[in-house]
Amino acid sequence: MSLGVILLIHNALDRVEQVARHWATHGVPVVIHADSRMPNSRYQMLIKGLSDLENIRFSARHKCEWGTWGLVAASQSAAEVMLQDFPAVRHVYLASGSCLPLRPVEELVQYLAERPNTDFIESATLADVPWTIGGLDHERFTLRFPFSWKRNRRLFDLCVDFQRRFRMHRQMPDGLIPHMGSQWWCLTRQTLTAILQDPRRGIYERFFRQVWIPDESYFQTLVRLYSRDIQSRSLTLSKFDFQGKPHIFYDDHLQLLRRSDCFVARKIWPYADRLYNAFLTPQPDALNRTEPNPGKIDRIFAKAVERRTQGRTGLYMQSRFPNPDWENGFTASEYSMFEGFSELFEDFESWLGRLTGARVHGHLFAPERVHYEGAVKVINGALSDSAALRDRNPRAFLTNMIWNTRGERQCFQVGPADHIQEVEWDIAKDPNAQICVITGAWAVPLFRSNLDFSEIRRTAAELQRRESRHLDVLRSPYAKARIHIWSLAEFVEAPMEPLQAIIGEIGQTDKRRLTEAPKMVNLTGFAQFLQNLKNQGMHPYLTGDFPNTLEEREKPRKPRKPYLVK
């Protein structure tokens, strides 16, 4: 038999026994190293439980704390036992107590027999990989780490800072080039003995004892000195999350693990009965499998890391509540906000809906209630039309609405009387927003209303003040939305061009010219109405320069281009 397995264990002894028995009964000698912190009584029980198998050995125990030299010392002494007691062993496989062989042992043995001189160890030069977590990469080798990162985090950090400040750097012995990689390797007898019997082993050891997480760099660095053929990958399937801690496999990963075609996986949850049963009993459907292919598992775990670090854009929930400006986007998808359009056109909302297929709401932020499309009382997500509920948290109202309707573009109307002040900055800064404004359009409903003129004058002044403040926000340099602003006069003169541009930007229709325009309200006498306001001392400057008489309006004038505020 050409394969031997080293198991580094510290808990879940019944599983260790099960796995060790599996290897051993398939003719693979096993050397077990138990963490010295494990209670002796349980250790003795394990020894007793495995005493019927003559190809199992136990090596001298070391204290195995994460990130310390103990783990390397453990692998060294176990490897020495293995090489000495089992002279037939050609490849030594380092595994942990929570590793589980996924393929029949014979397949692994055969795979290795076909590659008799190959060392399987992930070993990458430090400079070229972004794996390290927490900002220590080359400093793992150049600084000293007398304190435990797990237990004395503060002392650890102080010590690192101290050495950085006083530039206390160490040199790699013999000009070794630091390499790093997964600590689960499979090395040939030749390479392993070369490392263990090297006359300079003591020098290297003294150096690596002070390195941080030496189990990821000791063998990975030294193997480069002796190996004839390195395959820089681990035969053990092991995925790490964004904090560098291994992902755990459960029963529901069974099919994924099966299809991965990897030889060994880590880390298995000790209570995952289905996995242990499935992989430690003979598998009938021995497929013709060759190279490990963990692509699907990779994707699933990469997605988990992305979810944990990026999250879903536009979602605010109990476990994702980003600080302002850390949202990765305020809203989940694109939407449009129209100001003044439904005042100027009689059928703007139905026209827009027909043309773009988008959902066109009325004034969502109206003071009295939320005007959803079709005047419904609730929409997606059971979002209510109560103005009080909306005003309790307008930001949440908007982000909820956009999140609930993702996949469908939302358009809504806004006017200067609406309760939008709390969200206008968020909308203006949101690249998902398209904002189209006809300034001064609030004058149209006033013009058509049946109010006393003094009342009209007062309302007009108030609306103009509010709209002017709102425009300041839209014109701010922080605004990131696609914002278009026209004055009423400009827009009335040549409405088709801006409408075409808006529809084009929403982009759900073909590129042909608009054939159908929304119906503009009758503005006969509007110029006089504005003049009356002026005569009363209230200059409606936001409407733009409205032609004084209708006849004048008919005269061709050079249209001004809409300007884009970005």
Add this chain to the structure above:
Amino acid sequence: MGAIQSYGLRLERKRWRYRAMRKSRELSPLVNRTAYIREADLLVFCTLRNEAKRLPYFLEYYRNLGINHFLFVDNDSTDGSADYLAEQPDSSVWRTNASYKRSRFGMDWINWLLMKYGNGHWCLTVDPDEFLIYPFCDTRPLRALTDWLDASSIKSFGAMLLDMYPKGPIGTQPYRAGQDPLEIAMWFDSGNYTIERNHKYGNLWIQGGPRARVFFPDEPYHAPALNKVPLVKWDDRYAYISSTHSLLPRGLNLIYDEWGGEKSSGVLLHTKFLDTFTHKAEEELQRGEHYAGSREYKMYAERGQVSPDLWCTWSEKYINWRQLEILGLMSKGNWA
């Protein structure tokens, strides 16, 4: 946060703990099997009053998740709840007829039990009408979650309260003892929740759902809070502040990510709105033993809806945890 503020919170925590010890005198053990609790057992803590009908399914549900021991406080039940619980081999029961309100809605009693028996255990504090849903709960037992939280050095797990309701007036379908309440109350609101941050304790304050939509549309500020941290690796220095909405030290309330990512979270399905609700609302209104002068129950009565219909056209029908995760009510976070 300044040193003074931090010290203030420390004093507050001590005050809650002292209060819990004082209030513990109101509890008398009916049956105490806590000697059977082993190291690393998963525990449930629960205060109840007249819930005999709900208990069989409650116990079944949490036993299936892998809870090893239940610790109940029975607040003066008259329907035999306490006796039923006393017969259960994995339950310990304390009785009291003291005021629910003056024990801060049972929290003082629970804080004391947690302090005494919860130390070093993963402790789940729920009401009899709350059912914990967590990522992969259909394929992995609760211990898989707690082991993972332990491995990730996470000490508390958030699960927002999700109000479940039936279609049609509450109470049309009678609830039988032992029945899964989700067979009746299977609908929920998926996307009308608002969140604010509580800067003092660091927790989120979540409101919304059907109760805000139907009972509090005019004064949403008073709608019930839905944020909860029910699952905690307990340490005897900890204390719940107000229900399980928040606790001290405040680091335990940081169950959300502040930099755009998603942490793992679950949901507590709240099956309050069964046929038992109407009766309960009337009784609680009489007793006035509930939060903020039983405002919530007053609101129900005021709305004149003896059996209101919470259902609307956009109510979502419950399927499983994956649905809740897609809707954005909970997240797998980093757990895969």
